[in-house]
Amino acid sequence: MHFPVSGVEVFPLVPPLAAFIISFFASMGGISGAFFLLPFQMSVLGYTQPSVSSTNQFFNVVAIPSGVYRYIKEKRMVWPLTAVVAAGTLPGVFIGAIVRVVWLPDPRYFKLFAAAVLLYIGGRLFCELLKTGYASKVASKPHDEPRGIVNAASGQDFAVEVKEFSRKNILYIFQGETHRAPTMGIFMMSFIVGIVGGAYGIGGGAIIAPFLVSCYRLPVHTISGATLMGTFLTSVAGVAFYVFMAPLFPGKSVAPDWVLGLFFGLGGMAGMYLGARCQKFVPARAIKWMLGLIILGVACKYVLEFFGQKTVPI
Numbered sequence: 001m002h003f004p005v006s007g008v009e010v011f012p013l014v015p016p017l018a019a020f021i022i023s024f025f026a027s028m029g030g031i032s033g034a035f036f037l038l039p040f041q042m043s044v045l046g047y048t049q050p051s052v053s054s055t056n057q058f059f060n061v062v063a064i065p066s067g068v069y070r071y072i073k074e075k076r077m078v079w080p081l082t083a084v085v086a087a088g089t090l091p092g093v094f095i096g097a098i099v100r101v102v103w104l105p106d107p108r109y110f111k112l113f114a115a116a117v118l119l120y121i122g123g124r125l126f127c128e129l130l131k132t133g134y135a136s137k138v139a140s141k142p143h144d145e146p147r148g149i150v151n152a153a154s155g156q157d158f159a160v161e162v163k164e165f166s167r168k169n170i171l172y173i174f175q176g177e178t179h180r181a182p183t184m185g186i187f188m189m190s191f192i193v194g195i196v197g198g199a200y201g202i203g204g205g206a207i208i209a210p211f212l213v214s215c216y217r218l219p220v221h222t223i224s225g226a227t228l229m230g231t232f233l234t235s236v237a238g239v240a241f242y243v244f245m246a247p248l249f250p251g252k253s254v255a256p257d258w259v260l261g262l263f264f265g266l267g268g269m270a271g272m273y274l275g276a277r278c279q280k281f282v283p284a285r286a287i288k289w290m291l292g293l294i295i296l297g298v299a300c301k302y303v304l305e306f307f308g309q310k311t312v313p314i
Contacts, residue, residue: 005257006055008045015045015260016267019059023271027067028279029291030209030224032060032231032272035298037264047260049253054242055264058256060235062265064228067272071225074280076158078172078222080165081186085208085230088187092194093237099195115302118207122295125214129288158280160222174222181216194234210291220284220291224276 001012018040019033026033034056041047041056071077163178164171171180193207209227212218239256246255279287 003257003260005253005255006045006047006049006051006260008041008047008257008260010045012263015263016270019063019264019267020271023063023067023268024275024278025290026294027228027272027275028224028282029220029287029294030227031291031294032064032228032235033268034060034231034235035294037268047257051242051253051256054239054254054256055261057235057238057242058258058261059264059268060231061239062262063268063272064232064235066269067228067276068225068232070273070276071228074158074276076160076222076280077225077229078160078162078170080162080170080172080183081181081212081218081223082226082229084170084183084186085190085226086233088190089194089208089230090233090237092191092196093234094241096195112302112306115299115306118295118299118302121207121210121214122292122299125210125288125292125295128214128217129285129292158221172222174219177219179218179222181212181218186212186216190230193230210295213288213291220287221280224279228272 002009019037022033022036022040026036037059038052038056041052047055068077158175161173162171163173165183167183169180170183170186171178173179189211190208196207208230209220209223212223212227213220243255
Protein backbone atom coordinates (compact mmCIF):
# COMPACT_ATOMS: atom_id res chain seq x y z
CA MET A 1 0.00 0.00 0.00
CA HIS A 2 1.27 3.44 -0.91
CA PHE A 3 0.83 6.47 1.36
CA PRO A 4 1.25 9.48 -0.95
CA VAL A 5 1.85 12.18 1.67
CA SER A 6 4.80 10.43 3.33
CA GLY A 7 5.86 8.43 0.28
CA VAL A 8 5.85 5.24 2.38
CA GLU A 9 5.03 1.97 0.64
CA VAL A 10 4.40 -0.94 3.00
CA PHE A 11 2.10 -3.91 3.55
CA PRO A 12 -1.02 -2.40 5.20
CA LEU A 13 -0.91 -4.66 8.27
CA VAL A 14 2.63 -3.64 9.23
CA PRO A 15 1.86 -0.16 10.71
CA PRO A 16 -1.06 -1.25 12.95
CA LEU A 17 0.76 -4.42 14.07
CA ALA A 18 3.91 -2.51 15.02
CA ALA A 19 1.85 0.11 16.87
CA PHE A 20 -0.16 -2.59 18.66
CA ILE A 21 2.92 -4.36 20.04
CA ILE A 22 4.64 -1.13 21.10
CA SER A 23 1.53 0.40 22.69
CA PHE A 24 0.58 -2.75 24.59
CA PHE A 25 3.75 -2.71 26.68
CA ALA A 26 4.33 1.04 26.80
CA SER A 27 0.83 1.92 28.01
CA MET A 28 1.36 -0.12 31.19
CA GLY A 29 3.92 2.46 32.27
CA GLY A 30 1.84 5.48 31.26
CA ILE A 31 3.71 5.95 27.96
CA SER A 32 2.03 6.00 24.58
CA GLY A 33 4.90 4.33 22.76
CA ALA A 34 5.21 7.14 20.22
CA PHE A 35 8.90 7.51 21.01
CA PHE A 36 9.56 3.97 19.75
CA LEU A 37 7.26 4.46 16.78
CA LEU A 38 9.25 7.43 15.50
CA PRO A 39 12.52 5.54 14.81
CA PHE A 40 10.42 2.72 13.31
CA GLN A 41 8.94 5.17 10.81
CA MET A 42 12.30 6.75 10.04
CA SER A 43 14.60 3.72 9.97
CA VAL A 44 12.26 0.95 8.80
CA LEU A 45 9.75 2.80 6.63
CA GLY A 46 12.16 5.50 5.46
CA TYR A 47 9.83 8.34 6.48
CA THR A 48 12.28 11.17 7.27
CA GLN A 49 10.35 14.30 6.32
CA PRO A 50 9.49 16.87 9.03
CA SER A 51 5.87 15.68 8.96
CA VAL A 52 6.95 12.41 10.58
CA SER A 53 6.76 14.20 13.95
CA SER A 54 3.22 15.46 13.36
CA THR A 55 2.18 12.02 12.07
CA ASN A 56 3.60 10.53 15.26
CA GLN A 57 1.59 12.96 17.36
CA PHE A 58 -1.56 12.18 15.37
CA PHE A 59 -0.98 8.54 16.31
CA ASN A 60 -1.23 9.63 19.96
CA VAL A 61 -4.49 11.46 19.30
CA VAL A 62 -6.07 8.33 17.81
CA ALA A 63 -4.59 5.69 20.09
CA ILE A 64 -4.51 7.13 23.62
CA PRO A 65 -8.27 7.58 24.35
CA SER A 66 -8.85 3.80 24.47
CA GLY A 67 -6.26 3.37 27.24
CA VAL A 68 -7.57 6.39 29.14
CA TYR A 69 -11.10 5.00 28.87
CA ARG A 70 -9.97 1.73 30.43
CA TYR A 71 -8.34 3.47 33.39
CA ILE A 72 -11.49 5.53 33.91
CA LYS A 73 -13.71 2.45 33.74
CA GLU A 74 -11.63 0.68 36.39
CA LYS A 75 -11.67 3.78 38.63
CA ARG A 76 -7.90 4.05 38.46
CA MET A 77 -7.82 7.58 37.09
CA VAL A 78 -6.60 10.01 39.75
CA TRP A 79 -8.54 13.01 38.44
CA PRO A 80 -6.76 15.70 40.51
CA LEU A 81 -3.40 14.40 39.27
CA THR A 82 -4.77 14.29 35.72
CA ALA A 83 -6.03 17.88 35.98
CA VAL A 84 -2.72 19.23 37.29
CA VAL A 85 -0.65 17.37 34.67
CA ALA A 86 -2.95 18.63 31.90
CA ALA A 87 -3.04 22.19 33.22
CA GLY A 88 0.74 22.34 33.28
CA THR A 89 1.40 20.50 30.03
CA LEU A 90 -1.00 22.27 27.69
CA PRO A 91 0.26 25.88 27.96
CA GLY A 92 3.83 24.62 27.94
CA VAL A 93 3.30 23.09 24.49
CA PHE A 94 2.57 26.45 22.84
CA ILE A 95 5.48 28.15 24.59
CA GLY A 96 7.74 25.30 23.53
CA ALA A 97 6.70 25.67 19.91
CA ILE A 98 7.63 29.36 19.96
CA VAL A 99 10.92 28.64 21.74
CA ARG A 100 11.76 25.97 19.16
CA VAL A 101 11.17 28.24 16.17
CA VAL A 102 12.67 31.47 17.54
CA TRP A 103 15.51 30.55 19.90
CA LEU A 104 16.47 26.89 19.52
CA PRO A 105 16.78 25.91 15.89
CA ASP A 106 19.44 23.31 16.74
CA PRO A 107 18.13 20.63 19.12
CA ARG A 108 21.52 18.97 19.70
CA TYR A 109 22.40 20.82 22.89
CA PHE A 110 18.93 20.35 24.27
CA LYS A 111 19.22 16.62 23.75
CA LEU A 112 22.40 16.47 25.81
CA PHE A 113 20.63 18.35 28.60
CA ALA A 114 17.57 16.11 28.31
CA ALA A 115 19.81 13.04 28.47
CA ALA A 116 21.35 14.29 31.74
CA VAL A 117 17.89 14.85 33.24
CA LEU A 118 16.66 11.43 32.15
CA LEU A 119 19.79 9.74 33.49
CA TYR A 120 19.18 11.40 36.86
CA ILE A 121 15.55 10.25 36.96
CA GLY A 122 16.50 6.78 35.74
CA GLY A 123 19.28 6.59 38.31
CA ARG A 124 16.85 7.35 41.13
CA LEU A 125 14.45 4.74 39.83
CA PHE A 126 17.12 2.04 39.51
CA CYS A 127 18.50 2.84 42.97
CA GLU A 128 15.03 2.42 44.43
CA LEU A 129 14.55 -0.88 42.60
CA LEU A 130 17.91 -2.24 43.74
CA LYS A 131 17.38 -1.02 47.30
CA THR A 132 13.97 -2.67 47.61
CA GLY A 133 14.95 -5.78 45.68
CA TYR A 134 15.90 -7.83 48.70
CA ALA A 135 13.15 -6.41 50.88
CA SER A 136 10.47 -7.33 48.36
CA LYS A 137 11.49 -10.97 48.63
CA VAL A 138 10.95 -10.93 52.38
CA ALA A 139 7.82 -8.81 52.64
CA SER A 140 5.90 -7.61 49.60
CA LYS A 141 4.81 -3.96 49.83
CA PRO A 142 1.36 -2.90 48.56
CA HIS A 143 2.80 -0.39 46.11
CA ASP A 144 5.46 -2.79 44.85
CA GLU A 145 3.34 -5.91 44.27
CA PRO A 146 -0.39 -5.58 43.59
CA ARG A 147 -2.59 -7.18 46.20
CA GLY A 148 -5.90 -8.89 45.53
CA ILE A 149 -4.84 -10.52 42.28
CA VAL A 150 -7.69 -13.04 42.68
CA ASN A 151 -10.19 -10.20 42.45
CA ALA A 152 -8.20 -8.13 39.98
CA ALA A 153 -10.69 -8.75 37.19
CA SER A 154 -13.28 -6.72 39.08
CA GLY A 155 -10.89 -3.80 39.38
CA GLN A 156 -12.11 -3.08 42.92
CA ASP A 157 -8.76 -3.62 44.63
CA PHE A 158 -7.21 -1.10 42.26
CA ALA A 159 -9.81 1.63 42.62
CA VAL A 160 -8.44 4.99 43.77
CA GLU A 161 -10.13 7.10 46.46
CA VAL A 162 -9.26 10.80 46.39
CA LYS A 163 -9.16 12.41 49.84
CA GLU A 164 -7.76 15.89 49.19
CA PHE A 165 -7.18 18.18 46.26
CA SER A 166 -5.89 21.63 47.09
CA ARG A 167 -3.29 24.09 45.88
CA LYS A 168 -0.89 22.45 48.31
CA ASN A 169 -1.49 18.71 48.08
CA ILE A 170 -3.02 15.86 46.13
CA LEU A 171 -3.87 13.04 48.52
CA TYR A 172 -5.46 9.69 47.65
CA ILE A 173 -5.78 6.14 48.95
CA PHE A 174 -4.71 3.13 46.92
CA GLN A 175 -4.81 -0.44 48.29
CA GLY A 176 -5.07 0.78 51.85
CA GLU A 177 -2.11 3.19 51.67
CA THR A 178 -2.26 6.98 51.57
CA HIS A 179 -0.20 8.74 48.90
CA ARG A 180 0.54 12.45 48.82
CA ALA A 181 2.12 14.68 46.17
CA PRO A 182 2.65 18.48 46.01
CA THR A 183 0.21 20.11 43.60
CA MET A 184 2.47 23.00 42.54
CA GLY A 185 5.50 20.73 42.22
CA ILE A 186 3.69 18.48 39.75
CA PHE A 187 2.27 21.50 37.91
CA MET A 188 5.71 23.07 37.39
CA MET A 189 7.22 19.75 36.32
CA SER A 190 4.37 19.23 33.82
CA PHE A 191 4.75 22.79 32.55
CA ILE A 192 8.46 22.24 31.85
CA VAL A 193 7.75 18.90 30.18
CA GLY A 194 5.07 20.62 28.08
CA ILE A 195 7.62 23.15 26.85
CA VAL A 196 10.02 20.35 26.00
CA GLY A 197 7.27 18.42 24.22
CA GLY A 198 6.18 21.47 22.26
CA ALA A 199 9.71 22.28 21.19
CA TYR A 200 10.91 18.84 20.20
CA GLY A 201 7.91 16.51 20.09
CA ILE A 202 9.10 14.36 23.00
CA GLY A 203 6.35 12.27 24.53
CA GLY A 204 5.68 13.87 27.91
CA GLY A 205 4.74 10.58 29.54
CA ALA A 206 8.27 9.26 29.08
CA ILE A 207 9.46 11.93 31.53
CA ILE A 208 6.40 12.56 33.72
CA ALA A 209 5.66 8.90 34.52
CA PRO A 210 9.11 7.94 35.87
CA PHE A 211 9.37 11.31 37.64
CA LEU A 212 6.12 10.67 39.54
CA VAL A 213 7.26 7.15 40.41
CA SER A 214 10.87 7.85 41.38
CA CYS A 215 10.68 11.33 42.93
CA TYR A 216 7.19 11.40 44.47
CA ARG A 217 6.96 7.61 44.98
CA LEU A 218 3.43 7.37 43.61
CA PRO A 219 2.22 3.84 42.71
CA VAL A 220 2.77 3.16 39.03
CA HIS A 221 -0.70 1.58 38.79
CA THR A 222 -2.27 4.96 39.63
CA ILE A 223 -0.29 7.41 37.48
CA SER A 224 -0.54 5.81 34.04
CA GLY A 225 -3.96 7.24 33.20
CA ALA A 226 -2.90 10.77 34.16
CA THR A 227 0.33 10.70 32.15
CA LEU A 228 -1.42 9.25 29.10
CA MET A 229 -4.02 12.01 29.30
CA GLY A 230 -1.25 14.62 29.48
CA THR A 231 0.43 13.11 26.42
CA PHE A 232 -2.90 13.10 24.59
CA LEU A 233 -3.51 16.81 25.20
CA THR A 234 0.08 17.63 24.25
CA SER A 235 -0.34 15.72 21.00
CA VAL A 236 -3.65 17.41 20.13
CA ALA A 237 -1.99 20.78 20.56
CA GLY A 238 1.07 19.62 18.62
CA VAL A 239 -0.96 18.38 15.65
CA ALA A 240 -2.95 21.62 15.58
CA PHE A 241 0.28 23.63 15.60
CA TYR A 242 1.77 21.65 12.71
CA VAL A 243 -1.42 22.03 10.67
CA PHE A 244 -1.42 25.76 11.37
CA MET A 245 2.24 26.07 10.37
CA ALA A 246 1.98 23.95 7.20
CA PRO A 247 0.77 26.78 4.88
CA LEU A 248 3.71 28.92 6.01
CA PHE A 249 6.16 26.34 4.62
CA PRO A 250 4.73 25.34 1.21
CA GLY A 251 7.95 23.70 0.12
CA LYS A 252 8.10 21.29 3.06
CA SER A 253 6.01 18.37 4.28
CA VAL A 254 4.83 19.64 7.66
CA ALA A 255 1.23 18.48 8.13
CA PRO A 256 0.64 14.85 9.20
CA ASP A 257 0.17 11.94 6.87
CA TRP A 258 -3.37 11.43 8.11
CA VAL A 259 -3.90 7.99 6.57
CA LEU A 260 -0.62 6.52 7.80
CA GLY A 261 -1.20 8.07 11.23
CA LEU A 262 -4.67 6.51 11.30
CA PHE A 263 -3.25 3.06 10.48
CA PHE A 264 -0.75 3.41 13.32
CA GLY A 265 -3.44 4.82 15.58
CA LEU A 266 -5.86 1.93 15.08
CA GLY A 267 -3.21 -0.57 16.10
CA GLY A 268 -2.18 1.63 19.01
CA MET A 269 -5.80 1.97 20.10
CA ALA A 270 -6.16 -1.79 20.50
CA GLY A 271 -2.73 -2.13 22.11
CA MET A 272 -3.33 0.61 24.69
CA TYR A 273 -6.73 -0.73 25.64
CA LEU A 274 -5.38 -4.22 26.25
CA GLY A 275 -2.27 -2.86 27.96
CA ALA A 276 -4.36 -0.78 30.36
CA ARG A 277 -6.60 -3.76 31.03
CA CYS A 278 -3.69 -6.14 31.70
CA GLN A 279 -1.64 -3.68 33.75
CA LYS A 280 -3.22 -4.63 37.07
CA PHE A 281 -2.03 -8.22 36.59
CA VAL A 282 1.60 -7.09 36.19
CA PRO A 283 3.67 -6.40 39.35
CA ALA A 284 4.60 -2.75 39.79
CA ARG A 285 8.25 -3.73 40.11
CA ALA A 286 8.26 -5.17 36.58
CA ILE A 287 6.65 -2.01 35.22
CA LYS A 288 9.25 0.13 37.00
CA TRP A 289 12.05 -1.88 35.42
CA MET A 290 10.44 -1.32 32.05
CA LEU A 291 10.23 2.42 32.68
CA GLY A 292 13.86 2.49 33.78
CA LEU A 293 15.02 0.69 30.65
CA ILE A 294 12.98 3.05 28.47
CA ILE A 295 14.54 6.07 30.17
CA LEU A 296 18.03 4.62 29.70
CA GLY A 297 17.29 3.96 26.03
CA VAL A 298 16.02 7.50 25.47
CA ALA A 299 19.02 9.03 27.24
CA CYS A 300 21.53 6.95 25.28
CA LYS A 301 19.80 7.86 22.03
CA TYR A 302 20.07 11.57 22.83
CA VAL A 303 23.75 11.27 23.72
CA LEU A 304 24.49 9.44 20.47
CA GLU A 305 22.57 12.04 18.47
CA PHE A 306 24.45 14.85 20.19
CA PHE A 307 27.82 13.42 19.21
CA GLY A 308 26.59 12.26 15.80
CA GLN A 309 26.92 14.27 12.64
CA LYS A 310 23.24 14.24 11.74
CA THR A 311 20.43 15.55 13.92
CA VAL A 312 17.29 13.44 13.92
CA PRO A 313 14.01 15.27 14.67
CA ILE A 314 12.23 13.97 17.74
